Amino acid sequence: MKKLVTLSFLMLALLGTTYVSAQKFSGLDKSPMDITAFPSSYKVADKAVRVTYSRPQLKGRSVSELAPAGEVWRTGANEAPEITFYKDVNVGGTDVKAGTYSLFTIPGEGEWTVILNSNLNQWGAYSYDQKADVARAKATTTADSESLDAFSMAFEEVDGGANLVMGWGTVRVSLPIIM
Template sequence: MKKLLFSTLFLASVAAYSQYTLPAASPRQKVEQQFSTSKITVDYGRPGVKGRKIFGELVPYNKVWRAGANSSTKITFDQAVNFGGNTVPAGTYGLFVIPTDKEWKLILNKDAQQWGAYAYDEKLNVTQVSAPVQNLSEKQEWFGIELNPVDDNALDMVIKWDMAKVSVPIKVANPELTTKVVDKLKEIRQIERDAAAKK
């Protein structure tokens, strides 16, 4: 009887705690931003500074870094974009960085499913752009990626960590085609509104 009672209590305790997870050292975050006629999504791990020297030590200079923690950072474009001056087709890519103290090389790679940058293969690179490092006035404790709209067809991807900040412009790859799509959508919406008004 005691064994049965203990087993019942044990199972009840397990069930009660199964809804919780252990705190992640580098919590995962997904950022999504409406962009032109579609959206851009970034999925990444957020390590903390935690009193460590980051760039040049934890993240070595002149070596490929996963731009976050744990599995590689993934960026998804639902339409073709101009990434820092280079055209990139719609799709999901691994985002990697080669940092120096003055500038970062930001790389989009076809392999978005690897752990860290251990299996990084530069032959799978789709594009690579350079961006100057800016100094922050206040420390950014947790690594962060922001998608900040500039206008209907452009945004800045901003990466911040510790005292460093890097920004890359992302624009619509084919603005003329996008304008035609938007105009057509507006025309369809107006027809729908007119039809609804007549009912």
């Protein structure tokens, strides 16, 4: 009888332990994080620049609905993207010191304003402070025949550096970065 009570107690303890250690995880983020870097080859460890951002999706909506013209936009979803320069660069005509900056944009017709801001860890553009801007640059826009449902960024190598290309819907935005 003593063994039965001990065994029963042990079984209850194991059940309780299993229940206590069970972890509930929330569903997958609808705007998953992504990273793009230059040089883009995984074989090159010495990167010049890297952007970490979240990828919102159109899901039947328009770019202008989610990133209205003339308004500061976080350039992605969730937290404002962060761009890290591993050496001093020139962004759209402005010299920028090596470091990490929040990346914002102001969509417009024919061009977007790209903003590098020294305040990090910002959720969206809610706490955006223009006084912390390090650089503002004009980026040209073009239209593409292919529509991207998920907002995307990539680097395109050019003489003397790279263009940061942002695409969403049929809009393509190109920002020159001289390294």
